[in-house]
Amino acid sequence: MAFPTERPRRLRRTETLRRMVRETTLSTDDLIWPMFVKSKGKDEAIDAMPGVFRYNPSRAAEEASKAFAAGIPAVILFGIPDSKDALGSASWEEDGVIQQAVRKIKKAVPEMIVMADVCLCEYTDHGHCGVIKDGEVDNDATLDLLARQAVSFVKAGADVVAPSDMMDGRVGFIRDELDNSGFTDRAIMAYSVKYASSFYGPFREAAGSAPEFGDRKGYQMDPANEREAFREVELDLEEGADIIMVKPALAFLDVISSVRQITDLPIAAFNVSGEYSMVKAAANAGMIDERQIVMEILTGIKRAGADLILTYHARDVAGWLEGRR
Numbered sequence: 001m002a003f004p005t006e007r008p009r010r011l012r013r014t015e016t017l018r019r020m021v022r023e024t025t026l027s028t029d030d031l032i033w034p035m036f037v038k039s040k041g042k043d044e045a046i047d048a049m050p051g052v053f054r055y056n057p058s059r060a061a062e063e064a065s066k067a068f069a070a071g072i073p074a075v076i077l078f079g080i081p082d083s084k085d086a087l088g089s090a091s092w093e094e095d096g097v098i099q100q101a102v103r104k105i106k107k108a109v110p111e112m113i114v115m116a117d118v119c120l121c122e123y124t125d126h127g128h129c130g131v132i133k134d135g136e137v138d139n140d141a142t143l144d145l146l147a148r149q150a151v152s153f154v155k156a157g158a159d160v161v162a163p164s165d166m167m168d169g170r171v172g173f174i175r176d177e178l179d180n181s182g183f184t185d186r187a188i189m190a191y192s193v194k195y196a197s198s199f200y201g202p203f204r205e206a207a208g209s210a211p212e213f214g215d216r217k218g219y220q221m222d223p224a225n226e227r228e229a230f231r232e233v234e235l236d237l238e239e240g241a242d243i244i245m246v247k248p249a250l251a252f253l254d255v256i257s258s259v260r261q262i263t264d265l266p267i268a269a270f271n272v273s274g275e276y277s278m279v280k281a282a283a284n285a286g287m288i289d290e291r292q293i294v295m296e297i298l299t300g301i302k303r304a305g306a307d308l309i310l311t312y313h314a315r316d317v318a319g320w321l322e323g324r325r
Ligand code: PBG
Pocket: 117, 119, 121, 129, 164, 165, 199, 200, 201, 202, 203, 204, 209, 216, 271, 272, 273, 274
């Protein structure tokens, strides 16, 4: 049967009808809010990311509490340490910025899920995600440091650790070390499919984590590749990942969609800094309707197959979803 019998417009006639046949819905339950934490001082605005701030641990706990009250179940923390060295040792200190923030957030809102990004680039003086040997990022020597960091975050109370370094074997290595330390109950959200993307530019300004030399193409994935994503996902599944992440989101919706076909685990997608900044710049220039654009983008990421979305828009979205009811 076809036109004139078939008329798809019949189900688009009123908002209530559209609501009834809607296939994808965005909920605050899907959101993970990324936060930048520094050791002390006033909130610091990040020029490249309007509306995003670096908070000290106490302020981070206040803002996380407000986010939880607004319906956002989880935050993911990125640390800006006071000092950096070749190994990133500030990241596993008992009183490091993340450790302090985790303790304060868990105390303020125990039910909130606190995730901690595990990587060295924010803590190393050279800005790479691993240890440098002979001018290269050494995979195997990095694993031990990542695990030290992960165990330290979890000891402070983190519910989930999220390795973003892209070293081979790190998920299994971190899983073993968590288990050996008695933390069999804490989850790993693996940045399994992480591309070497220019969309991370604003984040590197926010976190002060740009590499001093070279780039990350020797460990992060080539944006041209999709089959390689399957290989990365399969390895992380074998190594014990609990949540699989694809990052960035917008230029990689096809990858989210095909990863959906090969795993039953929850999939998270990272709506990264550059994606956020582009929307903010266009909105602040009066070129687009920010609210409509953000809802369309996040709904698209869910429709592609993501269960969870890490997004700097989380607080705004929670407000809009609340207002809609
Ligand atoms: C650390 C890390 C990065 C992001 C998340 N974890 C930056 C990078 O790999 O250079 C990017 C997040 C964003 O752009 O919002 N490795």
